[in-house]
Amino acid sequence: MKNLSSVIVHEKFDKYLKINLDITSKNNHVYLIGNQELSPLETEKITFVDIDKYKNIDSIKKLKKNFVNYGAKDDRTEIFWYSRILMVNEFMKEYKLDSVFNIDSDNILLGDMNKYPFKEKNALCISKNWHEQYLTASIHAGLITQEFCEEYEKLYFDLFINKSKFNLIEEKIKFHNSNSGGIADMTVYYLLHSENIIKIQNLLKPVEFEGHKSVFINNISNQEGFDYKDQYLKNKKYLKIIKKNDRNFINDIKNDEYLNLLNIHFQGKAKKKMNNLLKFKLSY
Numbered sequence: 083m084k085n086l087s088s089v090i091v092h093e094k095f096d097k098y099l100k101i102n103l104d105i106t107s108k109n110n111h112v113y114l115i116g117n118q119e120l121s122p123l124e125t126e127k128i129t130f131v132d133i134d135k136y137k138n139i140d141s142i143k144k145l146k147k148n149f150v151n152y153g154a155k156d157d158r159t160e161i162f163w164y165s166r167i168l169m170v171n172e173f174m175k176e177y178k179l180d181s182v183f184n185i186d187s188d189n190i191l192l193g194d195m196n197k198y199p200f201k202e203k204n205a206l207c208i209s210k211n212w213h214e215q216y217l218t219a220s221i222h223a224g225l226i227t228q229e230f231c232e233e234y235e236k237l238y239f240d241l242f243i244n245k246s247k248f249n250l251i252e253e254k255i256k257f258h259n260s261n262s263g264g265i266a267d268m269t270v271y272y273l274l275h276s277e278n279i280i281k282i283q284n285l286l287k288p289v290e291f292e293g294h295k296s297v298f299i300n301n302i303s304n305q306e307g308f309d310y311k312d313q314y315l316k317n318k319k320y321l322k323i324i325k326k327n328d329r330n331f332i333n334d335i336k337n338d339e340y341l342n343l344l345n346i347h348f349q350g351k352a353k354k355k356m357n358n359l360l361k362f363k364l365s366y
């Protein structure tokens with residue numbers, strides 16, 4: 083894929099965001115959608131975009147007016163998560179982009195996404211259903227198109243506002259009344275895939291990339307892979323990453339092989355590992 087840019091939606095300055103940009107922009111152009119305080123981060127490889135012009139678009143106003151929180155976080159956080167794709171859609175229209183590679187601000191890219199062998203126009207990290215109501219897919223690393231964003235918006239309104247497809251989440255809501263977790267934007271991404279609304283490639287499945295079997299991961303703090311919940315070797319709290327020949331590898335202990343790592347998602351408390359030393363510990 084040619085001329086594919088990455089995009090990060092992140093409101094305020096955080097040190098880990100700067101570390102991410104320094105690493106990811108080595109091989110990728112990045113659009114940074116955020117508050118004005120992030121504008122000094124703009125460089126030749128990083129384009130700052132003011133988030134304020136997207137915060138009050140009609141779709142987000144409608145979302146906020148009708149919002150019911152079925153999630154595990156506070157209203158503001160959940161609304162922001164649900165709103166990101168709506169903002170990215172407006173951004174893509176404004177900048178006349180057919181597709182972008184979305185990353186979370188705590189997820190670094192270790193390769194050039196223009197060289198990745200995408201098989202579909204949209205690609206996410208889709209987890210197996212480790213229990214009946216897991217229903218999780220993530221855009222912490224994801225190729226998305228305007229079509230994806232528009233189908234997401236339709237499905238969101240069908241689930242939560244006109245409720246014509248509310249039946250798709252009723253059992254999950256009941257499940258989380260007595261179990262941790264909840265309904266979130268990741269549920270909507272999963273349903274776009276499981277309901278065959280749009281074709282989506284699963285980035286958790288290893289592929290050949292620049293002469294190496296390569297993979298995206300969900301989270302540096304867990305061992306989850308495409309096939310197994312305990313697929314990758316951990317070193318105490320985090321996945322063990324081996325730097326060799328200008329690459330970063332993880333050990334697939336189920337298939338007895340090493341995989342070239344294309345991203346690292348420092349989700350939650352793992353963000354503390356995103357410091358200046360990281361730049362010297364990794365190849366990118």
